[in-house]
Structures are given as C-alpha cells and as structure tokens.
Amino acid sequence: MLDALAVGRFDLADRFATLLRGRESLDRSQVHKFDRMIAYSLLAVLGHDPNSADHTANFIDYCSAKGNQSYTGYAVALDAIRQRDSQLLLDGLNAIIKSHRRLASSGIFNLKADELLCVWGLAICNLARHKGLKLDFDHELIPATLMETV
Template identity: 35%
Template sequence: MASSLRLLAVADYVVHKNVTAFRRQLSEAAALRITLLERFDGGEAISPSYVSMMTYKPLLGALAANNEAVAQTLASRMGGREAIEREYDRVFERAFGLCLKSILAKDASTAQGAMQAFEHACKQRGNVDFQGYAYALRCIVNNESHLLQEAFEEIIAGHRRQSVRRGLFHQTEDEMLCVWGVGVANLAQWNGLPAPAPSALLPGDLVQ
C-alpha cells in the first residue's frame, strides 16, 4: 500500500500539480512504516526487512512531504537493530539512514561519523551516482550554504543517470520527479539553508 501511495503522490503532482495531494500521500506512506515499526517492537510477526535501515526511503518521502512531525517520529524509531541491519542492509543504507536520523535529531557528533561512512560508501562501485546526497548532507551538517547548489546539481545529474536502463529509478515514478532530492532540499531548509534552484526534477513549489 505504501508503494501505491507513493506512486499516486508523484502522479498527482506530475499530472495535476497537486502539491497538497503529493504531500498527504507521502505522509501517509511514511506513517504506515511507523506503524510497522511499532508493531514489530510490540512483538508482532513483521518481516525484519521492513524494520531495517531501508526505512531511509520512506523517511525521504516524509521529508519530501515537508512533514517534519512524521519525519521526526519515523527517524526516532529507525535504527538500533544491529543484527537485522547487518543482515539486510549494506553500508550505504546504514550510513544514509543514520545521516538523516542524526541530522533530524540535531546530533552533530553522530552526524559527522555517519557522514564519513556515507561519503566513503558513495565512492564505491554502484553508488557513485548518489554522491550528490553526500555532498548535500555534508553542507547541512557543516552549514555550508555556498556549496549547496552545486550539491543539488550533482544530485540531479546522478538521478538522471539512475533513470536509464538498469538504474535504480528506471521505469519508476522517480523518472519524473526526484523525490529524494525534494526531501533533502526540505531538510536543508529546516536547517536554515536556502532552497536549490528549481528544475523539472526538483520543482520550486515542492521545496519553497
């Protein structure tokens, strides 16, 4: 259901320019993941894959929805399940998730360590198209507004490369909209940095 909500969110924006529907449906998708985490912690038989640091993806959705309350709640419940994370996550997922979690928690010390791991992961084969996210999160952590636009240009360039054959976003709704980039742009603004210049994949009405 969460994946359907995400698809509908992007479709409502791309076809109808409906910002309200886009944000509502992404918020609902993130809220579903919160419910799964709570049910797992309560002892229900939920697949461990749903409570790994792959939760960074619905967290980026909550950020793209500009819903700080849902993002904070989801971030506070993700992580801390080391055995599950070792089984289901790569360093890339663990580091990306921990970066987002620590930035939302204003935990500068953890954020710095997570950033180093994420930057290293993004230099590895298969991850280089996501280096723009490492650059942007580093700008947020270090409050480097003068470098932020360049980071988002790299995000968009990497997104386009990942939208062709065999890319992560190929034949998905993300071909039409850089949802992750919208999320990180909103996170930057929550931390006092400027919005990136608008583009077709990163529309101004979603980040300003």
C-alpha cells in the same frame, strides 16, 4: 524518512528517526550497506545522533567507491546540511540531478514518475530549508514550487 521529508512531513520523519535510532536491526548484515549509510546520515542531520560528522563522512567515503558514485550528491548534500553550507548543498544537488537521469533509466529510480521528479532530491531540499539553510534552487526534476516554505 525521505518520502516523509519530500512531502514536508518533518514530524513524521522525526518519528521515523526516533524509531530507527539505536536499532540493532540497522546494523545487521541483511540491511544493505547503502541503506545503513543513508539512514545514519539522515539520523545525524535530523539531530538524532551525536556522531553526525562521522556518519556523513562515512557516507561520502562509501559513495566515492566504484559502483556507488551515482549517490555521491546525496552524501555531499546531507553533509552540507549538517555543516550549514549553502554552496556545498548546491554542489550536492547538482550532482543529484546529474546522476538522477541515469538512475531513472536503469537504476533504482526506474519508474515513470522518477523520470519527471526526483523525490529524494526534493526531500533533501525540504530538509535543508527546514534546518534553516538558504536555498535558491529550481530544476525541472526538483521544482521549487514543490518545496516547503519554512
């Protein structure tokens, strides 16, 4: 879903969300807990889950635990979109940028392209704009020139 959002394909992200909603496979033990948490939060923000506050709050709690703190910005930003809170969104985006450099050198974002662009951060920005939030944000890792104008 995040890749679809990063390129502004909200229709495709919505179709992914429709396919994931209510799938028992999301709750199976072989799906990493982080993947479940971010998926449920995205489903909630995209409007595919009535328990949106629970899912974003659970994701924030999960990211607050030791070993997961590099992803707190994503949880905060998704909750900010759900709450329609532009200042909280900026806080989340700044946390994403701060942790992205570390993750790009040794974490899950360890490809050369990730050193130049924070694709998931771009996805969050596009989702926020798509949901009607005012967003004045520009960073070399998330350039405003790549954001969707809605």
